[in-house]
Structure formats: structure tokens, C-alpha cells
Amino acid sequence: MPSSPPSADALRAALDRDGFVCIPHAFSGPELEKFQAAARAATEQARAGNWPYIRTLPKQFPPWSHDVSNGIWGVQHLLHPDMPERKTFAESYFHPTMLDTITGLLSCERDDLVLELYNMLIRPDKDFALRWHRDDIPPDVPAAGEEARLREPMLHAQWNLALFDDASLVVVPGSHKRARTDMERNADPFEDDMPGQKIVKMSAGDVLFYNNNILHRGVYDSQAERMTLHGTMGISGADTARARNILQHGIGSWAASATFTDLPGDMAAVAVGMQNRLMAMGSGADLEYSQAD
Template sequence: MARLNPEQLRASLAKDGFVRIPAAIPADRLEKFREAATEATRLARAGQWPYIRTVGKQFPPWNVEDRDKGVWGVQHLMHPDMPAHLRKTFAESYFDDEVVQCVRDLLQAPEDTLVMELYNMLVRPEYDYALRWHRDDIPPTVSPEEELERLQHPMKHAQWNLSLWNDSSLIVVPGSHKRARTEEERAADPFAAHLPNMLIVEMQPGDIVFYNNNILHRGVYDHTAERMTLHGTIGLTGKDDARARNILQHGIGSWASKSTFAGLGMDPHLEARAEAMQKRLIAMGSGENVGFSQDD
């Protein structure tokens, strides 16, 4: 399958709310990412990594004391407390040339405007689990008028899933990022197995899917199918209170200024990119009293 050019990438994202880039990560690097993901997942499930997403709670904050309910996500992959060899690999995957170029193409942004944001991992719990239909930064209680108004805000970030194994967990309603929910969608059970026109996003190992975080979507996890999917966002400089809340609510502001990418042994140009993007994140603030986008 031919790779989409920048104009096609933007057109697909604008039309559907998501775009898949097949085989974006070659097999040799994919295996390295898999090894790091497997070790980090083991640490999280064993209670040796406190930053996790726990079953039964869809949005932050999560409590490590709920780990026994099940783990469906591993947070803060580039935290300074992450073992150095894992942190290096995760940083290399986040600041990867292919990933960053896609972000620049989608946002039509120069590199010196990019901001380091979230980097987490979505994993299968120990039993089947599903998230409810949602938009990441727009709660379901807003009126149709407010929903539409907020959907019209220009994108100031790119969000992606990088699959390390086959992954069919992400389900979207194409085009729903451009409109308020229909009456049928508003009335539907939040965990409805089907919505009109919904699409299961089928990903192969090494695929990347970029998607608008306010597309109507959900995650459905089959515990029998291995899943480790790197889940990241990169933003743009400029004041945006809603975007700052959406990022800083995860707690990244509490450790970003204590972190350094020097000494990890990364390629020098990746290290320089990481340090520059990190400084722009620090300028966003610590996140104290920023609040949360959603309640659950």
C-alpha cells in the first residue's frame, strides 16, 4: 500500500477523524519496542510501576491501590523513574523521525513549535473490558450547541496509537469529530455494542493511527488477544487552557522538569529534539489545580 502524502494525510484526518499509516515502524525497531513494552507491562502488573490505568475507571486520576481490579494502561513511559534502558527505548519511539514528521505534516507545523505531551501504553486487562463511548475532552453532558462549538476549535495537537501487536480495540464513528451527536447517539447506552456507521480500526504490528481525540470513540479489550499499543500526543506552542487541562490532568507536569534525556545514549538529534520539546512542555505549567476533563 502506497504511503499517503501530507495533503492526503490531512484530508483523510479532516474527513474521517482518523488516518492509518501502515507499517510505519520497520520490523527491527518494532521488536525492540515490543521487548520494552513487555517489560514495562510486567512491572505495572506486578505492582512495581505505580503509574497505571485501572479497570473500572476510564479517566484520570487513577489510584495504584486499585491495581488488583486489573490494569488496562501503563502511564508516563518517559518518567525519570522508569528504568533507563526502557525509558531510552520509549523515548526513541516517541521522538522517532517518522512519527514526528507525520505530526508536522498533519499540523503543518515547524519543528520548533512542537511540545512534548503524553506517552502511555494501552494493554489488555486480565479479562474482557470495554470503555464507554466518549470524546476525550468533551463530556457527554454538554448541550448540542456547546458540543458543536467545541468541536470547531482548531486542532493544536496530534494523537496516535502505535500498535506492537495486531490491534482491533479502537472503535470510532467516522466523521463524528465534525458534528454534535445525533439524538440516537445521545440516547444510546454508553456501552452500546453498536452505533450507526461505527468502524473497528484494524491495525497490524507497526501501524500508526492518528485520530482526532474528540471523535466519538471507545476501546474494547479482548483479554485473549495480546495488546500493547503505544499511545502518544504531541502538541503545539501557544496558550490553550483546554489543551493544557487535557494534558496536565495526567500528572506529567509534576515530573517533567525533573527529567533529562541526556545520558540515555540516544541518537544526538533525537536527544536534542527531546530536550527542546520538553522545555516547551515545562513552560505549560505544573498542572496544579488544573482540574479534570471528565468524571467517572
């Protein structure tokens, strides 16, 4: 008998305690295969140099160039109006499973949600790793500043939806609630054995939600297929730091022209509402980047 999905309370408690929580087998069967087919097509197009919005090696943080000659590790802007597989990616982003889980995690209603980022993390062309980091707190922030930022309420959800088995993400459980220890602060940014670290092992169809300020890194094997949908969704009323974290990825320049009216059922209305709430945050033209490489 299939087990019942974890309750919103259980998911929220685990995310709060550990800084991450996995929903096993959230997607399967023909639906997962449809997402995989779209991901393969978008990856092929990007590797061939026919999609300008990519994450290029060896750069960790945006902005990235359009040059594929050193290889790529991500495909950006899956909901961009020019993305041929845009509709299928939108059907995964605005999927009722995602909306129900995220409104549960953020204790909000669908009408509070804001469209944010939707990218895909892929097998790099060469082995490659990210430095230990928190997404929106730079490493030079002193402990008191880190603690203050980490106490701020969660106004967004961030997830990895693995379309193939994926063991690339490494986290330090619980580190989203405290300043870095002296060891973590002074460690080699590429330390392979951080005390307490956990390699997050996901199967195809699993969705992992994580606090983006947990201490984490990515370690990528160029031989292991990876197509992991990497998304964020916010709730309206977020502050400037959140706007910067989202808009630094360049979404402000095209989000207004994205079309969601062709989505099935009530997904279209939900998507348009979320798009409108993003537009209310501005274009991001005057915002700086969160972190530099």
C-alpha cells in the same frame, strides 16, 4: 516493491474528513522488536504492582489508583525518569517518522512541538470496555457547545502505535465534525452497535492518528495481547483546555526532571526543546480533570 508513504496533504485530508488516518507498517523488523521488548518489560513490571502509574479496572478516566488488584488496562508515563525502558520509549516517541508525520499533520515545524503524553494501552486482566466518549468534551455538553468545541483548530496530534495486532478502538467516522445525533446522545454508553461505527483494525507496526474528540470507545478482549503506544504531541500556544487535558495525567510533576540528552543524533535537542515548551505551560497543580467516571 514497497509502496511510498502517503503525503502529508493526503494524511491531513483523511484525518480532517474521517477523524482518523492509519499509516500501515510505519515500524517493522528489529526496530519494532526493540519496542515490543521494552513494552513487554514495562507491562510485566506494571502488572506485578511495581509501577505506580497505571490505568486500573474498571475506571475509564484519570485519576487512577496504584492498586493492581482489580487488574490494569494501561501503563502510564513511559517517559518518566524512573521508567527503566524510558530511552527506548523516547526513541519511539521522538522518532523521525513520528516527528515528520506530526509536523505534516499539524502544518508546523519541529520547533513548534510540545512534549505531551506517552502511555501504553494493554490487554486488561478481565474483558473490559470504555463508554462512548469524546476525550475532552463531556457528555452533558449541549449540541451548540459541542459544535463550538469541535470547530476549534487542532493544536495537537494523538496516535496509537500498535506493537501487536490491535482491534480494540471503535470510532464513528466523521463524528469529530458534528454534534451527536439524538440517537448517539441517548444511546446506552456501552452500545455495541452504534450506527456507522467502525472497528479500527491495526497490524503490528501501524500508527493510527485520530482526532481525540471523535466519538469513540475501547472494547478490550482479555485474551488478545495488546501493547499499543498511546501518545499525544502538541504545538505551542495551546489553550487552557489543552493544558488541562494533558496535565490532568500528572505529567507536570516529573516532566522537568526527565532526561533526554542521551538520545541519539538530533533527537536529543528536539526532545529537550519540546520538554521546555511543556514546562512553559505550568505544572498543572491547580487544574481540574476533564471528565469524571
